[in-house]
Amino acid sequence: MYYSSEFFHYGAIAASITLSSISVGLGEGLISWSALKSIDRQPAAHEDIMRVAIIGMTLVETVAILGLLISILLLIYTNTNTDYLFPQYAQMGIIAAMGLTGFSIGLASAFPAQAACHAVARQPFFSHRIVTFMLMTQVLIQTPMISAFLVSLFIQGQSSGVTTMSDNLRLIASGLCVGLGSIGPAIGLSTFSKAAITSLGKNSKAYDKLLSFAFISQALIETPIIFCLIIAIMLLFVVPYTNINNYMDEIIFLAAGLCTGLGTLGTGISSGRIAAAAATQIGNNPDSYNILSRTSLLAQTLVETIVLYTVILSLLMILFR
């Protein structure tokens, strides 16, 4: 019993740092690849391009730093108590939450920096504004990482007091909900921010309109992640500790977590693509910003009702077991 418990604990420590650093490594490679390509195209602007690439890489690295932080916290709180009734399966929730989110967010936050390198090569005298825009989008992309961090801290806090298998699966379900839920919105955010920065590179006069559009659109694309966080917190705190090992409860918890987690996948991608198309059109034609932004917001809110159905279903499953 004790050895399998250790296996899950140290596995969670390894997975949360490994998966996030793999994606950060890939992302930094992509950024430096496009930086070199854009220096090749515009050698006179190599200083600006290098600056953009370095700022982008440091921001991408925050994902790895958060993964390292949770690993260190898990190591500090290693429980040497050997008399578990159940092995710490609950730590698998941390693998799902931190690993999946770190992997998707690390890759996604590299895309705006890539697009920014190309944009600076196209418009070297506009590099300050492009850097500001890139910073805003990257910081907003990385907010899901913080929700995953939060959920994994709570899972770690509760996992030592778990006595039944249904409680274990409750914690795993909340981790899976956040981890799976961040994949789709991360893809959507990366498509949107890449398109927005590319169109900013084409038309620098659309800066103000693109910036206000980017704020609202990114907040809207990220909404599915917030719904996932709500479901995960419902699973963590609203459901009381169950001392009886009820097999129906385990299945219901897993189903509620997976329902919302997988429901965000398509919504995140499609919402990101809607906003990306609108951003490209705003870059081409800033005068028709009003109708473009209105149409895009309408389409995004309509797409997001689909996630709401899954959220309502999960809430019904959790509350009326």
Next chain:
Amino acid sequence: MNGAELIETPYWYFGYLVGYENNSLFNINSEIVIHTWIIMILLAIMLACVNFFLQHTVIGRFILLRFVSFFIDLTKQSLGYFDFYHCVFAASLFIFIALCNTASLIPWLDEPTRDLNTTLALGIISFLYVQTMIIKTRGIGSYIKDLFQPFFIMLPLNIIGKLSSIISISFRLFGNIFGGSIITKLYFSAISGSIILELLGLLFGVNFIIIGFFTLFEGLLQAFVFAMLTLTYLAIGTQEGGH
């Protein structure tokens, strides 16, 4: 480190008045109610200050002009035309929600929007305003006709789609502010143990970054998104041939 103590809130129990002592429906979250009232009093004081002092200085008038013209532009942008009542409604929603979201900057205050009840109330207010305005501009006949839009069978789906806007708009605000408040509370409870950590947090600006992002930036952004979405729902509904 269980985390449950961050979510616990004090309650007023009104159940015994009605005869249901253990019914959670009659429990009122006392902290949130008191803090909302404090924020409303602060808002009244602020508006009185604006009316009496800020209006009579050059800089104050400039700030006021910028603020008002920002909302007029926003209304024009999202509606396509200017309407005074819509503009005032969106601006007052924005001011109230922004003050609620950033209330934790004031000592001993918490964000009322951290509670789902407050955001649901705000969402229902915005929903009712939007629906009344749609009925006013387009007439009750075409409003009901829209519910049966493609076929007769689509009526329940259309009603659910209309009602889901309440949930989407209020859950978005609640989730963002709730997550942010938990993170700031966790951070400050983590560093409050030792003087060295508090000094490091102050000197390296980590406190400032966390408060600035999660409270100021996220709070103002979410308030703006709330007002903007209300205007967008209005624009969708009041246009001819809209869904």
